[in-house]
Amino acid sequence: MTEKTLKTLLLQLNCHFTWRLLEKNAEIDEIEERLHNQLEYLINANKYMVYNLLAYIKYLQDNYEEAIANLDEAEKSSLANAAGVKSKLLVTYSNYAWVYYHLKQYDKSQLYIDKVNGVHEELSHTSNAKDTLPEIYGEQGWSMLKFGRKHYEKAKECFEKALKEVPTDPELNSGYATAVYRLEGFEKKCLDENCESLDLLKRAVELNPKDSVVKALLGLTLQDLKRADEGLKYIEEALEQTPNLPYVLRYVAKFYRREGMTDKALGVLKRAVSLIPNSAFHHHQIGLCYRNKMIEKKKLARTDPQNKRTYTREIQELIQKSIFHFEMTVELKKTHTYAYSDLANMYKEANQNVKAEETFKKALNIKTISEQEKQQIHLYYGNFALYAKKCEKEAIKHYKEALLIPVTTFGKEKCENALERIAERKIKENPRDALGFGLLGFVHQIKKNKIDAVECYEKALKLEPHNEEYLSHLCELRLAI
Structure with missing residues (x-):
């Protein structure tokens, strides 16, 4: 068989190599670390999916030996947990075929293509035949979720396709609800009772009550809908179920912080950081907590001038703590756009305007920045120019650039209002x-x-x-x- 013919067969396989997840020049170290953390903390039958993803990451790093080692682990995990359902091996065998192709070991590549065909043939004569596509779509959906926001819409589509075949599958319902939740959160859509993720998360919790992560997401969604009392019930249930699962702790802390329970949030986050010290998410949330405490102290300082000196010292300490954790965040995740913005604003609080401006520029130069993020960064940069630099011309430039971006975030209206205020003041003067x-x-x-x-x-x-x-x-x- 020629290399060209083999490549044609490989392109027909359903696996990470044909799902267009990442290019070789993408930032993948942070994703790899997250996957290793999941292997440590997620105790379920789907670890084979994580090994498959790690194999693909190793391929992107040109480490074919480690790629094969991870596929070996994926195969072992599948066989140990598949209960005779060989469809879980399809993606793994397809990945093997691709790795051996890139190693120019064409005979082995063909061997695994034959194994894929063999599984399909075997399943076609059993009652499990209908489960083949949902299995593959489900793994594709979870993989898309792991590789960032630009894949969330595709992840949602994958879970939708899978659920058409097996509508009551607990894991697939959890995946679908998670994908919709992330899309709505990213696009700021979950603001009223039309919130699509609400019913999906409720259904996922009903079908999979042991999934504490989905339970925590339901709590956050109810909080978004101004139903925090109801949401707190799910948050506390999730925390009780898995008190040492970092992925639950982060959402519990977020709920507490948004409810103004800052010290409680910090306590949970410190536990989470002790489990995963290099989590950008955890450090960002800690920075936000210290920022909240700074804002509270500023309010107290205004109402209690006699103790202003004490408050000023405490405010400066909180600013430095917040800066430390925001700096940790962008060091750990160099594409965390909002953390750059938060860091820049905190530099401004510390009267470090040069650092603040440099940080805003770094945020706007992130290659993967979305239009929504860019609009909000221009808003904050404009505010910085107007109030910290006292440069109206530069502020106008950023507000206008934000409004020329064809998306609608909370920042759009703020930019419109800012320009109107400047215009009306100018005309009045x-x-x-x-x-x-x-x-x-x-x-x-x-x-x-x-x-x-x-x-x-x-x-x-x-x-x-x-x-x-x-x-x-x-x-x-x-x-x-």
């Missing part, structure tokens, strides 16, 4: 300020208030007739009306 009218025109244009936008740009052009930006926007609007 000087009724012939062209920039003020130009900014109002821009905001109206973003809001799709075309008539108001035209009116403002016309006023701006009367005051500054040769401004090409205003003229361009005005022509565009007139053509659209």
Whole structure:
């Protein structure tokens, strides 16, 4: 068989090599560490999936020996827990075939392709035949979740396909609910009773009551929906079930922090860090807790001026603690955009404006930054420019750049309001300020208030007739009306 023919057969396999998970130049060390942590703390029959993922990671690192070693572990784990269901071996055998192909051991690659075909043939004559696709779609879905937010939508689709065949499978329902939860959280959609993940998480908890992680996610979702009392019940159940599972502790702490129970959150997070010291998530949450305590102390300092000196010292200590943990976060996860933003704002609190600006720039230069994240970073950068640097021109630049990004986050409205305040102040101070009218025109244009936008740009052009930006926007609007 020629190499070209073999490659054609390999491309027909369903496995990590054909799922387009990561490119070789992607940051994978942090994912690898997370997977090793999961092997240590997740005690279930699906460890073979983690070994399959680690094998793919090792391939990306050009470490083929370790890739095969992890596939050996995946095969052992599958055989030990599969209860005779060989469909769990399909992805592992397909991965073997790809690794041996890259090692140019074509005979071994063909051997594993034959094994895949053999499993399919064997299953076609049994009652397990219908379980083949759900098994593969389920593993693909979990793999997509492990490899970051750009794969969440695909993960959701995989679980949907799997559940069409086996709608009451507990693990698949947990996976589907988790994928939707992450999508809604990332897109800030779970804000009312139309929250799709709520019913999915409830169903997952009913089908899989031992899954404490999903139970904790349900608690957080109820908190998002202003039903914290109900959510607390699930949070406490999850904590009681698995008091030393880091993946539960992080969500429990997040719930406590958002409820203002900062000291309780810190206690849980310190336990989590003792279990996984190098978790960026845990360090970020600790930094947020210290930031909350700083804000509380600032409020007390304003209402109790007699003890201002004591509060000032405590505030500075909290700022430094917060900075330490935010710095740890970005060191451990260099693509944690929000941690960069939080760190920059804390540098500002410490009057370290040069460091703050450098950090904002680093955040905007992250290759994997999403449009939602970019919009929010420009908001915070604009606020920093306006209030810390006292540079209105630079602030306007960042607010406008945020609004030109075609997404809607909580930051969009804040940028619109900030530009409107600047514009109205300018016009109040000087009724012939062209920039003020130009900014109002821009905001109206973003809001799709075309008539108001035209009116403002016309006023701006009367005051500054040769401004090409205003003229361009005005022509565009007139053509659209």
